[in-house]
Amino acid sequence: MRRVAVIGVGETKYGEHWEKSIRELAVEAGLRALEDAGISSEDLDAIVGGNMSAGSYTGQDHIGALIADFSGIADRHIPAIRVEAACGSGGAAIHVGFNLVASGMYDIVLVGGVEKQTDVGVDMSKEILAGASDREWEAFFGATFPALVAMMAKRYMYEYGDIREQMAMIPVMMHENAMNNPDAHFHRRITVDDVLNSPPIAEPFHLLDVAPVSDGAAAIILAPLDYARKNYDTVVELAGSAVATDYIGMHDRPSLITLAANVHASRKAFRMAGMEVRDLDLLELHDAFSFLPIVTLEDLGLAERGKGASLVEEGILSMDGDLPLSPSGGLKAKGHPVGATGVGQAVEAVWQLRGQAGKRQVPDAEKALIQSIGGTGATIAINLFRREK
Amino acid sequence: MVGIVSYGAYIPRFRIDTGEIARVWGEDPNRAKKSLLVESKAVAGPDEDACTMAVEASRYAIRRWGGDPADIDVIYVGSESHPYAVKPTASILADALGASPHVMAVDLEFACKAGTAGLISAMAMVKSGMARFGLAVGSDTAQGAPGDALEYTAASGAAAFIVGSQGVIARLNGFHSVTTDTPDFWRRAGRPYPRHGGRFTGQPAYFKHILMAARGLMEKMGTGPEDYDFAIFHQPNTKFPLSAGKRLGFPKEKILPGIVVNKIGNTYAASMLMGLARVLDKAEPGQRILAVSFGSGAGSDAFDFTVTENIEAIRVDGVPTVDELIERGRFVDYAIYAKYRGKILMGDEE
Numbered sequence: 001m002r003r004v005a006v007i008g009v010g011e012t013k014y015g016e017h018w019e020k021s022i023r024e025l026a027v028e029a030g031l032r033a034l035e036d037a038g039i040s041s042e043d044l045d046a047i048v049g050g051n052m053s054a055g056s057y058t059g060q061d062h063i064g065a066l067i068a069d070f071s072g073i074a075d076r077h078i079p080a081i082r083v084e085a086a087c088g089s090g091g092a093a094i095h096v097g098f099n100l101v102a103s104g105m106y107d108i109v110l111v112g113g114v115e116k117q118t119d120v121g122v123d124m125s126k127e128i129l130a131g132a133s134d135r136e137w138e139a140f141f142g143a144t145f146p147a148l149v150a151m152m153a154k155r156y157m158y159e160y161g162d163i164r165e166q167m168a169m170i171p172v173m174m175h176e177n178a179m180n181n182p183d184a185h186f187h188r189r190i191t192v193d194d195v196l197n198s199p200p201i202a203e204p205f206h207l208l209d210v211a212p213v214s215d216g217a218a219a220i221i222l223a224p225l226d227y228a229r230k231n232y233d234t235v236v237e238l239a240g241s242a243v244a245t246d247y248i249g250m251h252d253r254p255s256l257i258t259l260a261a262n263v264h265a266s267r268k269a270f271r272m273a274g275m276e277v278r279d280l281d282l283l284e285l286h287d288a289f290s291f292l293p294i295v296t297l298e299d300l301g302l303a304e305r306g307k308g309a310s311l312v313e314e315g316i317l318s319m320d321g322d323l324p325l326s327p328s329g330g331l332k333a334k335g336h337p338v339g340a341t342g343v344g345q346a347v348e349a350v351w352q353l354r355g356q357a358g359k360r361q362v363p364d365a366e367k368a369l370i371q372s373i374g375g376t377g378a379t380i381a382i383n384l385f386r387r388e389k
Numbered sequence: 390m391v392g393i394v395s396y397g398a399y400i401p402r403f404r405i406d407t408g409e410i411a412r413v414w415g416e417d418p419n420r421a422k423k424s425l426l427v428e429s430k431a432v433a434g435p436d437e438d439a440c441t442m443a444v445e446a447s448r449y450a451i452r453r454w455g456g457d458p459a460d461i462d463v464i465y466v467g468s469e470s471h472p473y474a475v476k477p478t479a480s481i482l483a484d485a486l487g488a489s490p491h492v493m494a495v496d497l498e499f500a501c502k503a504g505t506a507g508l509i510s511a512m513a514m515v516k517s518g519m520a521r522f523g524l525a526v527g528s529d530t531a532q533g534a535p536g537d538a539l540e541y542t543a544a545s546g547a548a549a550f551i552v553g554s555q556g557v558i559a560r561l562n563g564f565h566s567v568t569t570d571t572p573d574f575w576r577r578a579g580r581p582y583p584r585h586g587g588r589f590t591g592q593p594a595y596f597k598h599i600l601m602a603a604r605g606l607m608e609k610m611g612t613g614p615e616d617y618d619f620a621i622f623h624q625p626n627t628k629f630p631l632s633a634g635k636r637l638g639f640p641k642e643k644i645l646p647g648i649v650v651n652k653i654g655n656t657y658a659a660s661m662l663m664g665l666a667r668v669l670d671k672a673e674p675g676q677r678i679l680a681v682s683f684g685s686g687a688g689s690d691a692f693d694f695t696v697t698e699n700i701e702a703i704r705v706d707g708v709p710t711v712d713e714l715i716e717r718g719r720f721v722d723y724a725i726y727a728k729y730r731g732k733i734l735m736g737d738e739e
Contacts, residue, residue, distance in 0.1 A: 018593035121587050199417060 008037025014335030050093030090342020091372025091381025113343030178329025185335030240273030342372030397449025430654025467503025502684025544654025
């Protein structure tokens with residue numbers, strides 16, 4: 001198996017792109033990644049596109065061919081395939097792209113992610129996103145996506161006590177981090193009180209505990225590590241990549257306060273990379289709901305069971321702490337254009353490891369973990385990045 | 390010289406507090422007050438509709454003017470709640486005012502800017518010499534579906550403007566209009582309530598068109614915010630016109646005099662015209678006004694007026710000012726509001 005590097009990254013601004021269609025967003029991000037790598041679209045051997053629900057959101061499916069065509073390379077006839085794993089589509093697409101290069105089948109592979117969510121109203125969006133849960137056994141009975149994750153949080157609090165305030169600190173931190181990210185959806189500070197007093201969504205979540213609906217696209221370009229060493233001064237390796245699945249419906253899982261896919265995917269990715277969790281310099285976690293990073297910190301072994309919330313309180317995860325959480329602003333404040341989100345995390349990780357993250361730079365960052373969650377945890381993708389010294 | 394020669398406003402007596410609407414739907418009672426800056430909205434009574442309100446506002450305008458309604462050669466009534474789908478509001482109005490039968494009267498529809506479309510069309514008729522005087526009315530009993538975000542602001546009211554070339558109280562200096570196909574808000578034929586695109590109604594609809602029309606007009610006129618004493622914008626809530634004004638460079642003090650939505654809600658086709666009426670209630674001769682409407686679908690009409698010394702002459706007794714109309718409100722609860730606005734399905738309905 002060949003080792004794999006990231007040679008180019010790019011993304012659009014996240015937010016409400018009223019004037020841009022899904023194809024324009026995808027092409028914009030892709031071109032930025034190509035430009036960053038210093039190559040042209042004709043150099044690509046394959047395209048993998050992460051996307052959850054373009055068909056429902058915009059009426060456009062067949063995203064792979066669409067991206068290839070509108071990147072101006074339809075006449076090159078390369079494979080271009082969409083990868084879907086609900087909100088984890090981006091992370092899963094990276095995994096597929098990684099395998100294409102690692103296997104030796106293709107050399108230069110563009111992994112894109114895109115979602116255009118604002119072409120439909122809020123109710124419709126809620127309905128589309130419910131497709132990430134078990135439609136027959138959860139959504140049809142009226143469980144909305146926030147309600148399902150809320151049940152996990154409620155069970156967690158039943159076991160370990162109230163963590164409302166600690167959860168609220170995560171969106172506060174994300175909004176603070178996003179102040180330094182020009183691509184972020186929001187540039188506005190919020191307080192713990194703002195979160196606790198925002199309108200209720202599903203107990204214990206309030207509006208500001210939940211990531212927004214965003215439009216956006218992101219892209220990275222993968223190549224064999226040897227190719228990267230030959231052609232680039234700073235080399236960032238995609239050192240470990242794993243996807244794990246779990247029961248799609250929460251009712252079948254033995255526990256609601258751990259995500260088994262987190263444990264399996266992270267173990268596999270760390271083993272592949274020859275890295276350990278304590279080596280990490282930064283995390284980009286899937287904070288679609290403020291509760292999710294807390295359970296993830298425990299699943300990764302960064303905190304004992306029931307102690308994830310205290311890690312938040314201790315300040316370890318803030319920008320000046322030992323292990324900054326989502327310098328980009330995370331899903332909460334950078335935004336959550338579902339299919340793009342995981343790829344956008346990779347863009348941030350690479351900028352951080354190259355030292356190109358501007359005001360939100362984690363000093364001398366070498367190793368980063370990104371996590372992409374599909375549904376309530378039925379798919380989790382963990383990707384690990386390492387800068388070569 | 391063509392311009393406004395008189396005006397009148399009408400606001401129904403009933404009000405509902407936005408907190409009362411929130412109470413019924415289990416929402417935060419202060420939300421509309423804090424986020425939209427709308428405290429209450431005007432509610433038409435059971436015997437009122439867009440036509441009766443148009444008549445009330447027009448009668449006030451005629452009383453102020455003191456002219457002969459038979460001299461009005463053209464009448465436009467803009468509304469999205471004309472009582473009849475087929476049968477004009479304007480013909481009823483013409484008869485009620487004594488302007489018929491030698492008059493051209495017609496209804497207009499362009500969401501919230503149908504009233505201002507009538508205003509510029511009437512002025513054009515006068516300017517071309519095809520009409521001696523014209524009457525343009527914006528009148529609506531706006532409907533928001535129960536529980537919808539629109540319900541907090543969709544209100545009732547009317548504003549009427551008589552235009553002419555003699556006795557002008559506000560001279561038209563210039564005009565600019567913009568129109569695009571933007572589906573931000575619509576109501577299909579036969580449906581009781583409109584639908585809308587949520588946040589899409591903001592930036593790509595309201596702000597885009599208001600700013601484009603205002604900038605287009607100021608460019609045409611060679612003016613800037615400093616040249617105007619008042620700026621009036623369509624007001625679906627209080628936040629939007631303040632924000633539009635800020636982005637154009639108008640200080641709050643020039644916008645607040647034209648704000649009525651905080652107390653009476655969004656009167657749709659009457660909204661910007663009601664703000665203009667409130668400003669004319671207190672404006673001094675020589676003061677200059679920028680007024681921009683917005684209609685979903687979407688478009689904006691921008692007007693540049695200068696108030697003349699004739700303004701004093703039409704401030705007559707017996708015609709209420711906009712503030713007097715706002716102040717005379719009587720609050721009803723949601724049940725009465727639901728009855729008055731026909732939201733209760735009655736036993737004899739089919």
